[in-house]
Amino acid sequence: xxxxxNLLKPFASLKLTVVLLALSMFxxxxxxxxxxxxxVWLVVDSYFRSIxxxxxxxxxxxxxxxxxxxxLPFPGGATLGVLLFVNLVAAHLVRFKLAWNRAGMIVTxxxxxxxxxxxxxxxxxxxxGNMTIAEGESANxxxxxxxxxxxxxxGSDPKDDLVIVVPGQILEDAAGADLSNGLLPFTVxxxxxxxxxxxxxxxxxxxxxxxxxxxxxGKQVAAVPARxxxxxxxxxxxxxxxYVELRSGESSLGTYLVTTQLxxxxxxxxxxxxxxxxxxxxxxxxxxxxxxxxxxxxRFVGTEVARNFSSLVRLSDPxxxxxxxxxISMNNPLRYAGETxxxxxxxxxxxxxxxxxxxxxxxxxxxxxxxxxxxxxxxxFGIRLAGSFRRKLA
Amino acid sequence: MKxxxxxxxxxxxxxxxxxxxxxxxxxxxxxxxxxxxxxxDIERLPVSAGGRTKPLDTFARNTLLRLSGRQxxxxxxxxxxxxxxxLELWTDPSAAAERRVFRIDHPDVKSLLAISDTARTRFSWxxxxxxxxxxxxxxxxxxxxxxxxxxxxxxxxADLYGKLxxxxxxxxxxxxxxxxxxxxxxxxxxxxxxxxxxxxxTSINDSESARAFQAILVTYSTGDSAxxxxxxxxxxxxLNASLAPEMQRGAFEVVFSRLEPFxxxxxxxxxxxxxxxxxxxxxxxxxxxxxxxxxxxxIVVIAVAFVVQTFGLCARIYLQGxxxxxxxxxxxxxxxxxxxxxxxxxxxxxxxxxxxxxxxFIGFATLIVAHNLSASGDTMEMMQAVLxxxxxxxxxxxxxxxxxxxxxxxxxxAIFYVLGGACTRLLAGEAMKALPKMIYGVICFxxxxxxxxxxxGGIWADQSWGxxxxxxxxxxxxxxxxxxxxxxxxxxxxxxIRERGVAAMAIAGNVVxxxxxxxxxxxxxxxxxxxxxxxxxxxxxxxxxxxxxxxAVAFVPTAKWKSLQPA
Numbered sequence: 001x002x003x004x005x006n007l008l009k010p011f012a013s014l015k016l017t018v019v020l021l022a023l024s025m026f027x028x029x030x031x032x033x034x035x036x037x038x039x040v041w042l043v044v045d046s047y048f049r050s051i052x053x054x055x056x057x058x059x060x061x062x063x064x065x066x067x068x069x070x071x072l073p074f075p076g077g078a079t080l081g082v083l084l085f086v087n088l089v090a091a092h093l094v095r096f097k098l099a100w101n102r103a104g105m106i107v108t109x110x111x112x113x114x115x116x117x118x119x120x121x122x123x124x125x126x127x128x129g130n131m132t133i134a135e136g137e138s139a140n141x142x143x144x145x146x147x148x149x150x151x152x153x154x155g156s157d158p159k160d161d162l163v164i165v166v167p168g169q170i171l172e173d174a175a176g177a178d179l180s181n182g183l184l185p186f187t188v189x190x191x192x193x194x195x196x197x198x199x200x201x202x203x204x205x206x207x208x209x210x211x212x213x214x215x216x217x218g219k220q221v222a223a224v225p226a227r228x229x230x231x232x233x234x235x236x237x238x239x240x241x242x243y244v245e246l247r248s249g250e251s252s253l254g255t256y257l258v259t260t261q262l263x264x265x266x267x268x269x270x271x272x273x274x275x276x277x278x279x280x281x282x283x284x285x286x287x288x289x290x291x292x293x294x295x296x297x298x299r300f301v302g303t304e305v306a307r308n309f310s311s312l313v314r315l316s317d318p319x320x321x322x323x324x325x326x327x328i329s330m331n332n333p334l335r336y337a338g339e340t341x342x343x344x345x346x347x348x349x350x351x352x353x354x355x356x357x358x359x360x361x362x363x364x365x366x367x368x369x370x371x372x373x374x375x376x377x378x379x380x381f382g383i384r385l386a387g388s389f390r391r392k393l394a
Numbered sequence: 395m396k397x398x399x400x401x402x403x404x405x406x407x408x409x410x411x412x413x414x415x416x417x418x419x420x421x422x423x424x425x426x427x428x429x430x431x432x433x434x435d436i437e438r439l440p441v442s443a444g445g446r447t448k449p450l451d452t453f454a455r456n457t458l459l460r461l462s463g464r465q466x467x468x469x470x471x472x473x474x475x476x477x478x479x480x481l482e483l484w485t486d487p488s489a490a491a492e493r494r495v496f497r498i499d500h501p502d503v504k505s506l507l508a509i510s511d512t513a514r515t516r517f518s519w520x521x522x523x524x525x526x527x528x529x530x531x532x533x534x535x536x537x538x539x540x541x542x543x544x545x546x547x548x549x550x551x552a553d554l555y556g557k558l559x560x561x562x563x564x565x566x567x568x569x570x571x572x573x574x575x576x577x578x579x580x581x582x583x584x585x586x587x588x589x590x591x592x593x594x595x596t597s598i599n600d601s602e603s604a605r606a607f608q609a610i611l612v613t614y615s616t617g618d619s620a621x622x623x624x625x626x627x628x629x630x631x632x633l634n635a636s637l638a639p640e641m642q643r644g645a646f647e648v649v650f651s652r653l654e655p656f657x658x659x660x661x662x663x664x665x666x667x668x669x670x671x672x673x674x675x676x677x678x679x680x681x682x683x684x685x686x687x688x689x690x691x692x693i694v695v696i697a698v699a700f701v702v703q704t705f706g707l708c709a710r711i712y713l714q715g716x717x718x719x720x721x722x723x724x725x726x727x728x729x730x731x732x733x734x735x736x737x738x739x740x741x742x743x744x745x746x747x748x749x750x751x752x753x754x755f756i757g758f759a760t761l762i763v764a765h766n767l768s769a770s771g772d773t774m775e776m777m778q779a780v781l782x783x784x785x786x787x788x789x790x791x792x793x794x795x796x797x798x799x800x801x802x803x804x805x806x807x808a809i810f811y812v813l814g815g816a817c818t819r820l821l822a823g824e825a826m827k828a829l830p831k832m833i834y835g836v837i838c839f840x841x842x843x844x845x846x847x848x849x850x851g852g853i854w855a856d857q858s859w860g861x862x863x864x865x866x867x868x869x870x871x872x873x874x875x876x877x878x879x880x881x882x883x884x885x886x887x888x889x890x891i892r893e894r895g896v897a898a899m900a901i902a903g904n905v906v907x908x909x910x911x912x913x914x915x916x917x918x919x920x921x922x923x924x925x926x927x928x929x930x931x932x933x934x935x936x937x938x939x940x941x942x943x944x945x946a947v948a949f950v951p952t953a954k955w956k957s958l959q960p961a
Contacts, residue, residue, distance in 0.1 A: 013888075014884055014887060014890075015888055017884045017888070018881055018885045021881045024877055025874055025878060028870045028873055028874050028877070029870075029874065031865060031870065032867045032870040032871070032914065032917070035866070035867055035917070036917055040864065040865060040866055043865065044864075044865045047865075048865050115849070122863070128860065128861070299445075300444070300445020300446070301442055301581055301582045302443070302444075302570075302571050302582065302584070303444055303445045303776075305444075305445055305778060307776070330783075330858065331857055342858065342860050344859060356860055357860075358859075358860030358861065360860065363856060363862065366849060366852055366856065366862045367853060370846065370849040370850065370852075370853060373845060373849065374846050377841070377842045377845070381838050381839070381842060384838070385835075388743070388835075392743060
């Protein structure tokens, strides 16, 4: 036992705590500044959930003043989190002593550990997605707006669609090249890949832009690349788009514009057989369906400021014998089947709702942690304060 | 005369109470008259703007504030009320066009308007009229550039264009909505409605309250004061019947605006600060008589200021039906308010006098910050849907703001400790021992409040969109405050730093807090673009630099600290 404690001793030092906290703080600052240019999720992955991160020096100097090359190698959030965890556990094991005046600190630190565990569970297991439902319609899938897929749908079977999907990452990596696979009925040549795009209507786009596509809705609308949404812009969604040429053998089936901004399918004729084509956000299907009965979006009189949003939905899950109506509104989510549905946004002209759907097995941990830390700190500082009071009044 | 120091605090208390008494009396006194009409009842008439029902007085003040940076205007060098301005705008637009209510600072904008008198900062519509087309053209050019990329001139011209359109909207009676809903199912409506189908076609509202409002304006414009007052009284009676709660709140809001409790309390905090400083200076000369007397007087003044500020906060809670912190403006008011009792509590503990100086300084400084944040108009704007929850506003926002307050307080006590201790002998003795303890205690409290407040914010986020922690700039700012307080505490517990180290780090805490309070908001404006030279960014940078210099003072070796040298 003593041998173990001796081994732990170097990890239990308060100096290490201070150093780790200082490093964390610097990492948070860098991760905040990085969001001026980068999307928040990219930053979360590369700074806060990584083992190692290369921080560009340029972050700390406005580009107007000077261009500075080079990066600072730095431990990532995961490394610092694990080290803080070890440090904290080691400190309590080495110095453990049960006493009333130390109980507060033990409880507080237990809460802090839970918080670290909670963030780890969230990073590893939480899944977020959206459900976009037009009024009167229903959805049985969740879209992950952080990744997209190219879907090729064979609807020839009247009972079930056969859907072949190509993940967006593969499309992005193959930009400028050809993609083929035994499952795909045609070869896909990625002429241009846009991580985020802006759609130009028939009146906005130039004839040259409209002539890029030879089939599908790309003849009426065009897409141009847009800046990827950065963290400080708020949680903006990127809408990937691509110009793809479909080829069957040596012959071209046409050049299509595919974009996540338009939900309509485009049909492709391959030797007399019809396929539907769509670039869409990655879908995860669910055994239940959510039908939007009514969407409300009230504004304050004479302004565009939202007073409230709410979606009256019908939740049905035949296997579980569930069929009921629920009102989801701001700050009043629906929890069902391990997932939570939040009122997140709405479709243009209030024609439908966007629900944020989150599955996070660790969602309860911060609640417990907050309670523990509050009690612990009140206890600890309360004892100290009471001591000072006694001395003062004595 | 020997006992005068003993009575001095009482004299100060009486003066301060008299000052407040007269301010209160003035805010309840009958208001101004214009064209023979008592404006008081017109000031209280409700209108709706920004989704909030408010008295006409508030709307007029806020509009004038946005246009001119002041809540009053001048006629022949005499100050006149905002309500009088808006009535003139509605009843005699050509006279109103000569009032200098547009504030313009940028020299290039002035030269664009061909204004020769460049020393002046306020201009009238009439002066600009010949150049309106050019202003519109320039503004349209500027609007093709995103706000982030605009240069100072483009911003100034876009702002001026915004002011001109707001002025035109108000003059045309499209804003605010003046037609009150008198029956159930009715909603606030504008007097003049623009036809959405036919360009340039407008129609005039013909409901009961619209006609009543028109009657007031018509009689006012002809100077028929007796009938005007009668029309106001009749309409008020009608409104009292159907909009009783709004009318009650409105009447109170008019008094609240006149009293300006935050302005009064900032003046009092300033006075307390001066009294405290004089007390500090008097310490070597009269340590037993004038020093305690002046400190006591300072505490008395702080107490009165605190009561006035508390009244202001409560009034806002009543008027808004919301917890005290709803926007950046109210966070500034609240931070100062929360610091004061904390500091007075510390003062009671340590009896060093410095803490009351710190309290009054923070009270004054935060109210100045708040004042500068209020220039954009109504500080009681309606809440976005996601913020529309009194529970979380009352818990997370209040607790986290108290955390910010405490971190600032620790930082400011540390400044006094470092400056007073290293550069003067004023703190020799007891204060040099007591102050570090106070800094430490306040940091403990700050750590508790900022941690709990931040985690509560995460829980709110989890309730609202299912993400406890999203690593966005604002959340990160809060996390940095928590981390910084924890670093100070752990470094001290580990013996890595002592009194001076804690003080230096507490001063750095000011930088961290200022960053997450304001800096994170500025990221959006583009730290990497022209926004960098914006005045707010400049002030923030200057503040941070000053704090770094103060930290440097803390590193002067103790042997050189004047207050630590033997007498």
